[in-house]
Amino acid sequence: MIKFLLMVNKQGQTRLSRYYEQVELGKRASLEADVVRGCLARRKEECSFVEFKDYKLVYRQYAALFIVVGITENENELSIYELVHNFVEVLDKYFSRVIMFSLDKVHIILDEMILNGHIVETNKTRILAPLLALDKMAES
């Protein structure tokens, strides 16, 4: 199960966070700081999975952006690793290479892909369908 998904920049600032398990607001900041520290400290040649408390982190770097996913022990790390890539590809497709960071839309995309910590959709067209429909209605 996926516990949370974070997007962090190299300076350690959170760009997006989504929790699938209840974490108190006050604790989120320190958790995120720990997570970022754990991931940023790792070198390129080390593997993309980190033990963290009683669960695991899977991280992937895209230029200056880190995407970190917290998962439970029974989850398949590599599949999550690829899921992150899938997510990025979807973002790429929607924002057409210019990541104009609009928080709400990224969230909407993410909601289509992951629900309650489970992967529910990985088909790019289908992920984007509701959002595109929304855009169309907003335009008209």
Place this chain on the structure above:
Amino acid sequence: MREIMVRAMYCEMLGYDASFTYIHAIKLAQQGGVLEKRVGYLAVSLFLNEGHELLLLLVNTVLKDLQSTNLIEVCMALTVVAQVFPKDMIPAVLPLVEDKLSHPKEIIRRKAVLALYKFYLIAPNQVQHIHAKFCKALSDKDPGVMASSLHIYLQLIRSPDSYKDLTGSFVTILKQVLGGKLPVDFNYHSVPAPWLQIQLLRILSLLGKEDQSTSELMYEVLDESLRRAEMNHNITYAILYECVKAVYTIHPKAELLEKAARCIGNFVLSPKINLKYLGLKALTYVVQHDAKLALQHQMTIIECLDHSDFTIKRETLELLFRITNAQNVTVIVEKMLDFLRSCNDEHTIIHLIGKVAELAEKYPFNKPEFMNTLLPMKYNSWFIQTMNDVFSIGGDLLQQDDPNNFLRLLAEGSESKEEDDQLRLYAVESYLTVLKGHTSHLPQCFLQVMSWVLGEYAHLQESVDRREVIRLLTQLLDQRSVSSETRVWILSALTKIPEGQTDLILDLAESLSSSQDTVLRQQAQELRHLSQDSQLREFKPVAVVCVFSSQVDSSLSFLDGFVSEALAAGAAPYKPPHQRQEELCEDRALNLEPYSFSLPVSLSSCSITDRQSPTLLSVSSGLSGNSAELSQKAGSSTLILEGVKRVWGKDGYLPQKEATAPPVDEPSAAVQPASQQEAAERIEPRPEPSTQNQDKQQLASSLFVGLGVGSSVSLLGKSEAPPPRFRKKPRPHESSSSSGTSKRSSDSSSRSSRNTTDSFLYGSFPEEEPATSISTFDHTPKSTTANGLSQNKDTKEDRHANTSQILGGDMVIVRPSTIQDKHPPSVSSDLTALLPADLKDLPHSDVISLTSDPSLSLSSCRLFRDEALLLVIFISNCTETVIKDVAVQLTLKHKHQQMTLKNFFLLQVFEFMRLILMNSILSVTHRPLVVTTEEYGKLWLSLSHDVKQNLKLLTDAGDPLRTTLNALKDALQLHVVDIIGSEGIVACRLLSGAPCLLHCRVNGAALAMWLRSPHPALPDFILYHCQRALAHH
């Protein structure tokens, strides 16, 4: 507004409280246009968690949107329902969501399934009725809908039994996915729906677990899945990993296992670090099933052990932990400790140190094998040293279990006392050395362990001066860093160190008597008294033993004497609160007129608390006064009490059976893995300096010793695979509830006795089954005496005499005329009408009279059941007197069976054959019990088993109660004790003495009967008789 909401989301994300916007988020979802609505819903799902009260305000909006004609709105509503929705409001939306399952649009159907999944997670019983719809979703023509239904099934199949029949469907789906039947846009890097595949593989492995027939269905598709995943991409490896796991989870098939093992090889040998990690993880999983697999990859494992990557290292240790056996435990533990020393992550330390302790404790006592390891070390020293490391590294992060287990191990020891003492001796020595060094950095928990061991076992060490021990411990007390809890441990250790050295102790007590800590001060006082009073001191060793062997006596049996005294003094017996309540209520209803026997309940229960509490107090204070040591030990006893039971499984530390395996000399152990390495190296040659390589080989051979494949060194074989982890766990339940178990066992024994009775009565006739033995009948010298004639001793009973006296030795022996008798006298067949209900409908032979004499007559009847032939024996009492014991000897061709029916035994027979016995065959088993009303009242309160029921009231006479009771008295030989107003009390007893009290009250047209007896079955029995008697009347 939308923009503002996005900013609020941003604020929350950065950790600032934006709770004032929550209500606006809900408003936005209610009122905004489509895009606003979506953002509003999004904000709600981000801000509010499930129990939040504001969510209730959302319910209406959701309902409205679910009914909207705008697909997008419906979609949004379903999304938010699947994310956060108040549990209580599920019924409100459930029908709407269900409707959506048959919506023409796939996205709506899909979201509806996911919403139902959410409902299932938070309130499983509310969606129980729509399991059929899940099934429909599974067979939906759209793959997306089908895929989302898999989430539900993955949850459901955790209890797989009822879903086995779906295996075929899942296999077919996976086949279609593999075959590329899905639309192209489901592909990810040209792999068809990889996450769907993973999901399916998980479901299959759950289904096939420990189920051969189900597993067989999936071999083919698993094989195909393994084959398909040859493409070199991360995601195919992710699928492969899942596939390998599935292959090893389900019922094994050699061919598949081999392929899976090869896959793992690809993983671990991969230069890609992520794959290597996954390979190790797979290996860790797989070695649980087949430890030999680790051998093939030993060189890789060794490399990973020295890998610079922390994660890889840790995973490797996890793997090593799984393959630990008695021979490689030293090396593996050493590796783990090395890792721990260089590690500073709290969670990792806690996790691993527990494992080290587990390993060290699991293998300390199998000496013979131990001596064969490549690093021969005295195992005592190794064990203690390891535990020292564990304590000093783990320190206060350790779970309380670990030191406790260690101390328990020391305290309980193994079979041989000598070995234990050696171990203890070594511990003492080593701790003395530690204490002589620098102690301020040692963790508290280590200090506690040391002080306990020193206190307990310092006397084993002859050579060390006691003064030295005391001095060292006192030194600890003076240190600032030592916590007060540890001080208590140290002090109790000091009390345990035997006599002499009064001066030191007195000094110490003096200095502590002004301590701020009251506990310490008290202990110091006790210490002083102890050291001054030699008599008290002599008393102590006993107390030590007491503490040691004491168990938590949950039945509080030690209070029994007290209780019986109190009872004798007229106190009311204890009643559980609910019963008391009930009785109080009843009293209130009854107390309109004085009623001497049931009234005292409330009063005496009050008085008992009054009277009892001071006595109790004095008792407990007396206790503490008598055994000062007992309370002194409180600190250590918290620990010792846990250690009372032998928690360790015997084979946990005793020499294992494999210990008899021939001792393996070093070379052969080394040679074997070396040849393995050669093989490994052939696969992937490494240009490494030979010395380093040799080191590694050395390490490899020490690590993998005992996992040997093939014939040469299969020392331990598979049985040495990591033992189940639960072995280590202490079992406090069992130790604390020994009384419970004994009760249970007695329960079962009584049940078994009943079963044997049954098997006798209905025992299959000829030699169908071997005689179950009832050998209680060991005094039957007369049973073979007369030939065909029955001996009839005088069994006349004097009703008022002591019945047991008469019944004790005398016995009626009825010998049957042989069963083979050609023309048996046929008995009136109405006896068959008395058969138990479950046998009544069976075809049966005529009832044959076997024999009879003036007192007893025996007849039998055969019943034909599908699987057995039953013999029913009717025993009838022809006299008016009571027969206490009936011995029936059955000679069935070659079988010789005997049985005795004791009185209580008969009662069980009654339960079983009530109908037969009812017709006054063995006419009466109970007698009136003549008691006074007061006695009745007392007796009533002391009885435990009660039954209540309404009976028919005989209304034909003027005083219905009296008439009814008299009728019962005549029919059942009861004693009517008293009749007061509309209530009456009646008593009777069994011949064995067990009383049964009846309390009757006129309740409208019925008679409310309340029976009590010490015998659990008696009230039912009497009640039944009463019913019948009244019915006949």
